[in-house]
Amino acid sequence: MTGRLVVGITGASGAIYADRFVRRAANHYNRIHLIVTDQAVEVFSTELCRDVSKANLSVQSLFGQNVQNVELVQQNQFFTPPASGSYACDGMVIVPCSMGTLGRIANGISNDLMTRAADVALKESRKLILVPRESPLNLIMVRNMAAVIEAGATLIPAMPAWYHRPSNLDELADTVVARIFQHLDLPREFAPEWMV
Ligand SMILES: Cc1cc2nc3c(=O)[nH]c(=O)nc-3n(C[C@H](O)[C@H](O)[C@H](O)COP(=O)(O)O)c2cc1C
Secondary structure: OOOEEEEEEOOOOOHHHHHHHHHHHOOOOOEEEEEEOHHHHHHHHHHHOOOOOOOOOOHHHHHOOOOOOEEEEOOOOOOOHHHOOOOOOOEEEEEEEOHHHHHHHHOOOOOOHHHHHHHHHHHOOOEEEEEEOOOOOOHHHHHHHHHHHHHOOEEOOOOOOOOOOOOOHHHHHHHHHHHHHHHOOOOOOOOOOOOO
16 A cells, blocks of 8 residues: 555535545545546536636635645646656546546547556556446447456446435535545545444
8 A cells, every 4th residue: 555546536426425535535545636526616606606717716615725735737737746656556536437538548548647547557456446427328438447457447436325324415425435435445434344
């Protein structure tokens, strides 16, 4: 374990998952490289009612407070550690992951830092966890999902579970965040395992 993680946030619906994941993950890594797409900023602002825009984008504006160990890197900045396989890290999580970004990863179109870092995770046989959200799915999307799984990625769809009877939206969202934690080998005490 290197204590380093790359995290991407795209413009799929589900900013709550990113918000809750990053805050918690920051307690477990020394360095989180955070890549946020332009469209993710818009969705974050809309869904979480945050005062965040491309003009004022920062960890503070995204999360409403500073989050330790999280460094924002520009989506179009390749001169940064996540762009290279020579930089050791524990992998990458994209939460939520749009079908656009998933399709670019599936087809090797690494035209920005998000897709390049995902490419790097796959070529270096590191964890690449994608949390897609779309409904309904077309055949192209399903084929792209199959392609990234075949290439070594793990797909954790943003499909919250109800069997723990969540009492609010945060608890519901945490059923997805907990599955990401589980696949990063992190403790998931905030959302208990079934029947434990
Ligand atoms: C409010 C809103 C919700 C969206 N939700 C989704 C979604 O759930 N899944 C998805 O794949 N795209 C969704 N989109 C479309 C993406 O934002 C769009 O495809 C964008 O190009 C993705 O770019 P990115 O992958 O660079 O973030 C949504 C767009 C908006 C404005």
